[in-house]
Amino acid sequence: MIDVKHVRKSFGEKVVLQDISSTMQTGKCNLIIGTSGSGKTVLMKIMIGLIQPDAGEICYDGKDIVTMDAEDRKQLRQQVGMLFQGSALFDSQTVEENVMFPLQMFTNMSYKERKKRVNEVLEKVNLKDANKKYPAEISGGMMKRVGIARAIVMNPKYLFCDEPNSGLDPQTSGLIDELVHDITVENNITTVINTHDMNSVMDIGDHILFMTEGLRQWEGTKDDIIFSKNKRLNDFIFASDFLQDAKAKRMEEVEEKK
Numbered sequence: 688m689i690d691v692k693h694v695r696k697s698f699g700e701k702v703v704l705q706d707i708s709s710t711m712q713t714g715k716c717n718l719i720i721g722t723s724g725s726g727k728t729v730l731m732k733i734m735i736g737l738i739q740p741d742a743g744e745i746c747y748d749g750k751d752i753v754t755m756d757a758e759d760r761k762q763l764r765q766q767v768g769m770l771f772q773g774s775a776l777f778d779s780q781t782v783e784e785n786v787m788f789p790l791q792m793f794t795n796m797s798y799k800e801r802k803k804r805v806n807e808v809l810e811k812v813n814l815k816d817a818n819k820k821y822p823a824e825i826s827g828g829m830m831k832r833v834g835i836a837r838a839i840v841m842n843p844k845y846l847f848c849d850e851p852n853s854g855l856d857p858q859t860s861g862l863i864d865e866l867v868h869d870i871t872v873e874n875n876i877t878t879v880i881n882t883h884d885m886n887s888v889m890d891i892g893d894h895i896l897f898m899t900e901g902l903r904q905w906e907g908t909k910d911d912i913i914f915s916k917n918k919r920l921n922d923f924i925f926a927s928d929f930l931q932d933a934k935a936k937r938m939e940e941v942e943e944k945k
C-alpha cells in the first residue's frame with residue numbers, strides 16, 4: 688500500500704499539486720487520470736522519489752520515502768518496478784539482456800540463475816521465443832511486454848506504469864492491461880498507472896484517482912464511475928455520444944449483477 692498524504696508541489700509561482708491525499712491499494716491497479724497538465728506525472732515522480740514535494744508524505748507500507756535516508760531509499764527502490772512510456776529499452780541489447788539488466792545491477796545472482804529468472808518472466812509475459820531478438824526486430828506491443836518483464840524481474844512489491852498503452856492499437860492495449868492486471872493480482876503488488884486510456888479505466892480501474900488542476904476531484908472504482916454525479920468526472924470520462932451509450936450499457940450490466 689502506498690499512502691499519499693497531503694502532498695503539495697509548486698514550481699516557482701505555479702502551484703502544481705494542492706494538498707493531494709490518496710491510498711494506492713495492494714493487489715489492485717490504481718489508476719491516476721485527469722486532464723493534461725493536472726499534475727499526474729509530477730505526482731507519480733514524487734511517489735517514486737524522483738521529485739521532492741514541498742510538503743506531505745509518501746508512505747510505502749508505513750515508511751515515508753520523502754524523509755527516508757539515501758540508503759533506505761536505495762533499498763526501497765529495489766522493490767519498485769517501472770514501466771516507462773515508450774518502454775525505454777536499450778536498442779543495442781537483446782530482449783534477454785534488457786530484462787537481465789536489473790538483476791546484473793542489483794543482485795549477486797550467477798549467470799545461470801539470472802538466465803532462469805529471465806526465462807520465467809519472459810514466459811509470464813508470453814514472450815518465450817524472443818530472447819535473442821533486438822528491440823528493432825519486435826512490435827510495439829512486444830516491446831511493452833519486454834518493458835513489463837524488466838519491471839517485474841526483481842519481483843517488485845510496487846509497480847509504476849506511465850501511460851502503458853500509448854502508441855498501441857486498442858486490441859494490443861487490452862492485452863497489455865490484462866497482463867498488468869493479472870501480474871498485480873497474482874503477485875499482490877501495489878500497481879500505480881498513469882493513463883489517458885478510458886478503456887483501461889473501465890477494464891482494470893480497481894481504484895481510480897481523478898485529478899484536475901492539482902486537486903483530487905474524485906476517487907472510486909470502475910463501477911462507481913458510471914454512477915458518479917460528479918460533473919467534471921462525467922464530462923471528462925464520457926465525453927462522446929459513443930461513451931455515453933457504453934455507460935448506459937455498463938449501468939445495466941452492473942444493475943443486473945446486483
Ligand SMILES: Nc1ncnc2c1ncn2[C@@H]1O[C@H](COP(=O)(O)OP(=O)(O)OP(=O)(O)O)[C@@H](O)[C@H]1O
Pocket residue numbers: 698701703721722723724725726727728729730
Ligand atoms: N520540472 C518542472 N518545472 C516546472 N514546471 C513543471 C515541471 N514539471 C511539470 N511542470 C508543470 O506542472 C504541470 C503538471 O504537469 P504534469 O506533467 O504532471 O501533467 P500531466 O497531468 O501528467 O499532463 P499530461 O497528461 O499531459 O502528461 C504542468 O503545467 C507542467 O508544465
